[in-house]
Amino acid sequence: MTFEFAPADAGGATDDGDHALVRAAAVGDARAFEGLYRKHSRRVYAVVWRLSGGQAARADDLVQEAFIRAWQALPAFRFESAFSTWLHRLAVNVALMEIRARAGAEDRETDDAALEYLASHDTAGQRMREQIDLERAVATLPERARAVLVLHDIEGWKHEEIAAELGMAVGTSKAQLHRARGLLRQRLGDGHERN
Numbered sequence: 001m002t003f004e005f006a007p008a009d010a011g012g013a014t015d016d017g018d019h020a021l022v023r024a025a026a027v028g029d030a031r032a033f034e035g036l037y038r039k040h041s042r043r044v045y046a047v048v049w050r051l052s053g054g055q056a057a058r059a060d061d062l063v064q065e066a067f068i069r070a071w072q073a074l075p076a077f078r079f080e081s082a083f084s085t086w087l088h089r090l091a092v093n094v095a096l097m098e099i100r101a102r103a104g105a106e107d108r109e110t111d112d113a114a115l116e117y118l119a120s121h122d123t124a125g126q127r128m129r130e131q132i133d134l135e136r137a138v139a140t141l142p143e144r145a146r147a148v149l150v151l152h153d154i155e156g157w158k159h160e161e162i163a164a165e166l167g168m169a170v171g172t173s174k175a176q177l178h179r180a181r182g183l184l185r186q187r188l189g190d191g192h193e194r195n
């Protein structure tokens with residue numbers, strides 16, 4: 001079973017309308033920054049929501065932190081890439097720093113504990129794997145495995161980039177991706193391994 005996600009749009013060196021907004025926001029124009037926020041906040045939220053395991057409050061906090069850091073860093077933005085690409089990478093880095101800071105506590109959570117949490121919300125009493133959708137299944141993954149899966153399969157990062165950002169070996173990134181995909185197969189009902 002192969003899981004396919006639509007890769008994030010990497011953007012180009014030019015952004016429709018962003019250059020003027022970025023230049024104005026970089027010199028303190030709050031309305032211009034609000035325009036950037038309105039234009040890009042949904043995409044930022046989507047990636048940090050996935051990285052946070054579908055926890056809305058945590059994702060909201062990460063979006064706020066990402067935009068605060070963007071506001072602070074805008075004067076140094078050099079237009080070498082699209083603003084959307086720069087902002088997206090900044091948001092991912094904010095989420096990854098939070099994951100690293102939390103490392104240990106949630107990584108100790110067993111896969112069964114995550115499944116029990118979701119099963120407790122199954123009011124119809126049906127088997128969870130018959131109802132769970134891909135986003136909910138991804139949310140149940142252990143944090144580092146989820147981060148690797150999201151960055152590799154959804155965001156299109158290479159293992160070398162993931163390893164550098166998460167402070168792990170490239171082989172560990174590959175192993176975490178394999179683990180995440182295997183857990184997804186189990187949680188989505190395809191319990192047998194395919195090679």
